Amino acid sequence: MNNDIAQLEPRELWTNFDALNAVPRASKKEDQVVAFMMDFAAGLSLDAYKDETGNIIIRKPATNGLENAMTVVMQSHLDMVHQKNNDTEFDFSTQGIKMLVDGDWVRAEGTTLGADNGIGVAATMAILASKEIAHPAIEALFTVDEETGMTGAMGLKRGILQGEILLNLDTEQDHEIDIGCAGGIDVTATKTYTEEPAPETGIPYLITVRGLQGGHSGMDIHKGLGNANKIMNRLLFQAEMHAGLRLSNLQGGSLRNAIPRESVAQVVVASDKEAAFLQCLQMAVDDIKFEYRSIEPSLAITAAKQDAVPPSVMPVAEQKALIQALYAAHNGVYKMSAALDNLVETSNNIARVSVEKGSISIQCLTRSSVETSKFDLANALRAAFELMGCDVEFSGSYPGWAPNPSSEILKLLTHVYEKQNNAKPDVVACHAGLECGILGRNYPNMDMISFGPTILGAHSPAERVSISSVQKFWKFLLEVLAHIPAKAR
Template sequence: MINSNLESLAPQELWKNFAALNAVPRASKKEERVIAFMMDFGKSLGLEVSKDQVGNVLIKKSATIGMEDCKTIVLQSHLDMVHQKNNDTVFDFDTQGIDMFIDGDWVKANGTTLGADNGIGVATIMTILASTDLPHPAIEALFTIDEETGMTGAMGLQAGVLSGEILLNLDTEEDNEIDIGCAGGIDVTASKTYKEEASPSGAVAFEISVKGLNGGHSGIEIHKGLGNANKIMNRLLFKSYDQFGLQIASLNGGSLRNAIPRESVAVVIVSSEYENNFAEDLAPLISNIQLEFKTVDPGLTISIEKLTTVPAQVIPVVDQEQLIQAIYAAQNGVYRVSPDFEDLVETSNNIARVTVGKGNINIQCLTRSSVESSKMDLAQSLQATFELAGFKVVFSGSYPGWTPNPNSDILDVLKRIYKEQHQEEPAVVACHAGLECGILGTNYPEMDMISFGPTILGAHSPAERVSVSSVQKFWEFVKQILKEIPKK
């Protein structure tokens, strides 16, 4: 449902379009409804609308009077959003629109991701397409699909579809930054099967829960030292096996590869002789972990609850040892900082999802790097770690980074406009997120690309929020850029 409060914000049409977009469920790989929404929007304006073979939507708009001799620009954002919610939030992403509210200078969602990533970019382009009084050159508005879980939209865009010479990607999250490069990524998946064995007699069962972590974007926020629920759970399991002979019946941690995992839940058994002191003896370790993360994750809770029913089957000890040791050894977080760009994470890994049960173990990672050889070095390090523990490892979804071009002509335009508007220089950066520019550049190598956006915090988590004043700043920036696109 559209939240009417947002429509009172300026710029009114942009927020109206964002609210309308957020009324449409748009999970990655489930974009049918938002594709139809965007095509209907373009057709309602009488513009040329098309959809390619993978589902990307292209809407073309002619130049306004007096700007016909300027270079054609591609305005690009992605339609999908990350679907994450708090454990106690009742919400169906497949049927419900995002429930939004205004909190001071921030627009937030009630217990879910907001979709400002990349919904504000989409809404901005919609506002430009619908405008009748904004000067602009010829526009090709490209709305890609599935950016968040594989970038298959950008990968599937064929050469020759676009004719624009300049691409403005509206998908970064600090309003004082202009991005000229980004990280590539690769999915690393480790899996193995095991033969379940019967729980021994005289066992008692417990549920161990790790919850309340902030989570967040596994690229942009990987350097913050945020807690990873899978790594924290693994510490508890390692200690419990060593001290109590614990065995795992099931384990479910994390959700999406591109989100730092916030929660993990394990059902385990121990001998009845430990029934009364299992939780008590783990209390010092739990206190230490909470102390380690008190600054970045003050909401972290670790609970141990005795269950009334003992699971019938558990993972064998050998397979369990291999699992716990492999996760302990596997790299998580920053692997290498760039020697060429100050404060830029070059290479990292997120142990995003760990599941155990019914004879199957699955570990999903997302490895990122702005250097292709370093990306593969870390991926192969993970491969070696998991294969030593008897796992089968598969690489998939690899996509390239975006090599910075400090001599970009459009960069010079944006830097000048930003300084004129704010009396200070923008930060020209490369980011550790995956932007589509690198992929699009493979088929359009001569296109001059830049990326920028308003301030969005907590992306890929229910703490996601976007600054109202920053969106206003961003909108004024975009409007002036459109006026000053160079001539052909």
């Protein structure tokens, strides 16, 4: 137990968050946390059910006086994004997250924190464990694999849940109440090529892009943050044009839903072109760092001479096609919403680029709150990658969540928020992928809403959650649960 965390208020929430963060819970590897949650329910003598996908539903009866209120589904996802800094020694498969208190923030030591969506899970655990908190009948739904495909929500069958209202506790600004979200689709381009021997007289260099902030590829896409894959490709484009470099291998980014922070390329330069290579590279670095000077002050780009020439490089034609296709492929905001102010409608994140041993793989996550726009951008990416000879696959498509401004639960949350804060909440739709849209396919009559505490830097080692915001969120949640309306007669 981390005593610094467990002493924070509300203690019942933070104690559960501390216990949860001691359990490895990577997407698609949730066996340990699923067992942890089943044991948690058994310890409380609560009815618990694990479905075929691995989702857990824990049921708790209403407290005295709220027996006639509508049943509430409290929904959060168990998995978390596993990201760490390159210089951090950490094994996500065996170690619990190392947390620390930093002023008003809780953060982790060199890794993601898991506040997304661990705070929502911990809040629900605290409600389930309490003998004092007033609440209606609860169905606590803990889904799996939200971060890498939402397969938990997709696999939840109709008829399992009986609740009339769903509280999704997975948004990241405490002044916002979310009533809609974007859908998404994975766009993956692959190609093989025949490697060529590297020029024996060539000079090997390792180009590295690092120090970028990274972040959530939906919630942070509008900020103009640097994408390591696009920055690296810009460097390679300039160096190829002016110095004819040869690319041996390239590794950039990691997770599809995280803006890539780092990229590394191994290249070979002809000895008589070394000066031109270094000169054009430095000019490109100066331009890029100037452009990102305000938003990415820690951006570092280096080119280090290596001791040994790599054994192989890409053929010139395939290399040129790759660099040009990546330059043409859209990254970032594609279209803003015409229906809601300041909402990104459609975007793309070039999340992962891998070139090695005769194989190319490019992974993108395209998001949109409008299905036709989502496929428009996905097809634009397909066109760019097919022009370089790639096979392109669309997978993992999931729908958005259409806003309902007339929602009854929205009216309750707005009333409670105004009462507690003497201000109106921001009623928004977000550009992240929430599970509400997917769950709504099998539960179309369920009134859904999403809210949560302020979390910054999700999906990156800079992730942190505000302590005072968690207190605000907790107070808000308890008041909402105490005033859930009665069932229709």
